[in-house]
Amino acid sequence: DQQVKQNSPSLSVQEGRISILNCDYTNSMFDYFLWYKKYPAEGPTFLISISSIKDKNEDGRFTVFLNKSAKHLSLHIVPSQPGDSAVYFCAASGAAGAGSYQLTFGKGTKLSVIP
Amino acid sequence: DTGVSQDPRHKITKRGQNVTFRCDPISEHNRLYWYRQTLGQGPEFLTYFQNEAQLEKSRLLSDRFSAERPKGSFSTLEIQRTEQGDSAMYLCASSLRLAGNTIYFGEGSWLTVV
Numbered sequence: 001d002q003q004v005k006q007n008s009p010s011l012s013v014q015e016g017r018i019s020i021l022n023c024d025y026t027n028s029m030f031d032y033f034l035w036y037k038k039y040p041a042e043g044p045t046f047l048i049s050i051s052s053i054k055d056k057n058e059d060g061r062f063t064v065f066l067n068k069s070a071k072h073l074s075l076h077i078v079p080s081q082p083g084d085s086a087v088y089f090c091a092a093s094g095a096a097g098a099g100s101y102q103l104t105f106g107k108g109t110k111l112s113v114i115p
Numbered sequence: 116d117t118g119v120s121q122d123p124r125h126k127i128t129k130r131g132q133n134v135t136f137r138c139d140p141i142s143e144h145n146r147l148y149w150y151r152q153t154l155g156q157g158p159e160f161l162t163y164f165q166n167e168a169q170l171e172k173s174r175l176l177s178d179r180f181s182a183e184r185p186k187g188s189f190s191t192l193e194i195q196r197t198e199q200g201d202s203a204m205y206l207c208a209s210s211l212r213l214a215g216n217t218i219y220f221g222e223g224s225w226l227t228v229v
Contacts, residue, residue, distance in 0.1 A: 003167075004157075031166075032216070034217060036220075041223075041225065042222055042223065043119075043204075043206050043208075043220035043221050043222045043223040044158065044206070044220045045220070046217055046218075046220075047220060049217055051159070064141075065186075089157050090157070091157070091158075093216065101146070101163050101170070101171060101216075102160040102163070102174075103158070103160065103218060105157025105158050105159070106157050106161075107155065107156055107157050108157055
């Protein structure tokens with residue numbers, strides 16, 4: 001049972017345009033969400049996070065939107081750059097129990113930014 | 116560099132051999148995690164330490180897997196009698212807080228079992 005889903009395995013975007021990566025979750029106990037970026041043969045790098053008390057968090061070119069009622073979050077990258085080409089993972093954690101110390105990850109979306 | 120450090124970065128071993136991975140967390144972080152990632156999947160939680168106490172180990176994949184953090188600083192993950200299915204990237208991460216926490220990953224240790 002996949003609690004965090006990234007339904008698009010890949011996405012191609014022209015340099016300078018907006019990249020939108022989507023993530024859906026099923027566990028209503030999740031209250032903290034993160035995006036990580038991963039290059040091949042490296043560990044995931046933290047990008048941006050959002051608490052469930054917010055619906056938007058922005059950091060430079062990266063903005064994460066959270067729609068709790070739809071159990072959906074998205075990562076917007078504007079403008080996209082070739083160096084953004086990587087696999088992006090959505091992750092979630094909860095406030096109590098196992099969810100409080102464990103991140104649950106989606107399968108990732110491979111973003112290719114075309115020069 | 117004050118990030119999470121893992122060693123070795125790559126390990127090739129024969130089936131049936133034991134392997135050990137080491138992780139040095141970010142110095143002020145008291146929480147340490149081990150995850151595993153296989154091709155096409157996201158990282159999968161294995162175990163978690165708060166200081167030297169291993170507070171969750173039920174997700175370790177089998178009794179061939181064990182982890183220690185003897186002095187609350189570095190940690191080791193050992194896989195005994197390796198199998199080909201153990202081939203994966205083993206990721207260590209650390210954090211300061213518990214709930215609502217951002218964890219920071221190391222570069223990972225690639226294991227190939229031949």
